[in-house]
Amino acid sequence: MKKKLQGLLVLSMVFILTACSKGSVPVTIGNISFSFDEKVWTIVKNKANEPLEFADKNDNKLSLNVSQESTYQHPMAMISFIESLISDHEGFQVFIEPNEITVNGTKWYEYGYIYDDGTSTAKIYQRYYGKYYNAASITYTSTPDLYDSGYDEALKFMSDIKVEEVSNEVNEEKAREFLVGEWDLDGKGYLVLSKDGSYEWFSDSSKDNNNKHFGTYGCDVENSNMNMVEGDGLYLVLFPEALVINGVTDKSLQYKSDYLISLDDEENGGYQMVNLSSYALFIMTRQ
Numbered sequence: 001m002k003k004k005l006q007g008l009l010v011l012s013m014v015f016i017l018t019a020c021s022k023g024s025v026p027v028t029i030g031n032i033s034f035s036f037d038e039k040v041w042t043i044v045k046n047k048a049n050e051p052l053e054f055a056d057k058n059d060n061k062l063s064l065n066v067s068q069e070s071t072y073q074h075p076m077a078m079i080s081f082i083e084s085l086i087s088d089h090e091g092f093q094v095f096i097e098p099n100e101i102t103v104n105g106t107k108w109y110e111y112g113y114i115y116d117d118g119t120s121t122a123k124i125y126q127r128y129y130g131k132y133y134n135a136a137s138i139t140y141t142s143t144p145d146l147y148d149s150g151y152d153e154a155l156k157f158m159s160d161i162k163v164e165e166v167s168n169e170v171n172e173e174k175a176r177e178f179l180v181g182e183w184d185l186d187g188k189g190y191l192v193l194s195k196d197g198s199y200e201w202f203s204d205s206s207k208d209n210n211n212k213h214f215g216t217y218g219c220d221v222e223n224s225n226m227n228m229v230e231g232d233g234l235y236l237v238l239f240p241e242a243l244v245i246n247g248v249t250d251k252s253l254q255y256k257s258d259y260l261i262s263l264d265d266e267e268n269g270g271y272q273m274v275n276l277s278s279y280a281l282f283i284m285t286r287q
Contacts, residue, residue, distance in 0.1 A: 030066045032136055034161040040153050054157075060150035061141040062157060070225030071276065072218045072237040073130030075109035077255040078137065082111075082126075091116040096125065103127070106163040114144065123147040127158055132168045132218070168220060175219035175234050178263075186270065186283040193217060199238060205287075213252060215241035226260065234261040236273070 024035045029052070036054065041062060045053035051065040079098050086092060096112030112125045123144045129136040138161065140154040176195065183191040190202040197218075203211040220235040222228055228235065236259040240252035258276040261284070266272065270285040 029064070030068070030136075031134055031164040031166050032064075032066050032161060033164070034157070036157055036160075037153070041157065056150050056153065058142075058146050058149050060146060060154070061139075062154055063139045063141065064136070065138075066136045068133050069135050070133070070223065071235075071258045072132055072256065073135045074239060074256045075107075075128035075130045078128045078130060078135065079109060079111050079126075080255060083113075086113070086115050089115040089117060091121060095123075101127075103159060104162045106165075107131075125151070125154070129163060132166060134166050136163070168218075171220045171222065172218060174221045174230070175236075178234060179219055179236065182287040183284040184287055185273075186285065188280075188282050191284065201238070210244060210247040213240050213243045215239045215252070228260070231263070233263050235259070236261055 023038060025038055026035045027033065040056055041054040042056075043052070044055045044061075045051070051063045053064075054062040076098060092113065092115040094111075094113045096110060098109050098111050101108050101110050106129065108127045108129050110125070110127050112123075114121065114123045116122075121144060123142050125140045127138050138158055140151070140158075142150055176193075179193045180195050181193065183193070184205060185191055190205045190207060192200045192202070192207070197216050198214070199217045200207075200212050200214045202208060216239045218237045218239070221230045222232075223235050226235070238257045238259070240254055240257070242249050243252050244250075259273050259282075260276060262272045264272070266283060268283070268285065270283040273282040273284050274280070275282075
């Protein structure tokens with residue numbers, strides 16, 4: 001699917017370059033559509049497997065990336081990953097904290113920061129979208145001195161972006177038929193998955209509300225990127241909202257956790273569940 005999206009990108013650009021006159025140019029890439037002003041922005045990079053890049057007369061850059069990933073996406077997980085890569089750079093400074101915004105009816109997260117890569121100082125404003133397997137990001141990159149010269153036009157560009165939601169509700173409903181209920185995790189917790197898409201992970205079967213984490217979850221019965229077809233297993237992703245330890249509630253430091261569940265019964269009637277990041281193994285038994 002990722003290759004398909006990149007193909008759409010290339011086809012869209014060919015159409016633009018051959019069929020459009022100067023002015024507002026419509027573009028569709030995967031499930032993202034927008035228009036840009038050719039009088040302001042020039043396409044400077046349009047290569048497969050790379051973000052689409054624009055520049056203005058002051059060499060301020062706009063970079064757009066659209067993809068379909070192998071796991072469910074969350075914008076804050078994307079931001080956290082980027083921050084982990086650059087936060088140690090000299091002069092790193094956040095001037096816009098991660099914040100949820102709505103653009104044309106779709107939820108995005110914005111983020112702004114300054115950092116020095118060793119040769120120059122960049123001032124960057126970004127927006128991230130992530131839902132189901134679909135991800136998109138757009139980045140405005142400038143220098144502290146030139147940032148304001150292109151910011152208004154960059155904001156105008158970003159604010160035109162529209163997202164066509166690619167739903168996975170049918171597969172989620174199939175997965176929930178199996179998952180909804182209470183699961184003992186063989187000494188590693190007690191997981192309650194509710195029909196409304198919420199979850200609670202207690203420390204044990206006593207279901208003590210003073211020791212748990214909770215939030216929402218997503219799921220699927222197939223995943224081509226993991227070579228999983230319906231009937232083989234289930235994909236489960238938890239989106240933690242808060243952590244409660246000894247009655248004290250704190251915001252969760254982790255934005256999502258991905259798991260793969262094998263539908264092959266264990267000898268004791270349980271199922272194997274593995275964390276795709278840590279490879280921690282759980283045996284989950286329905287209660």
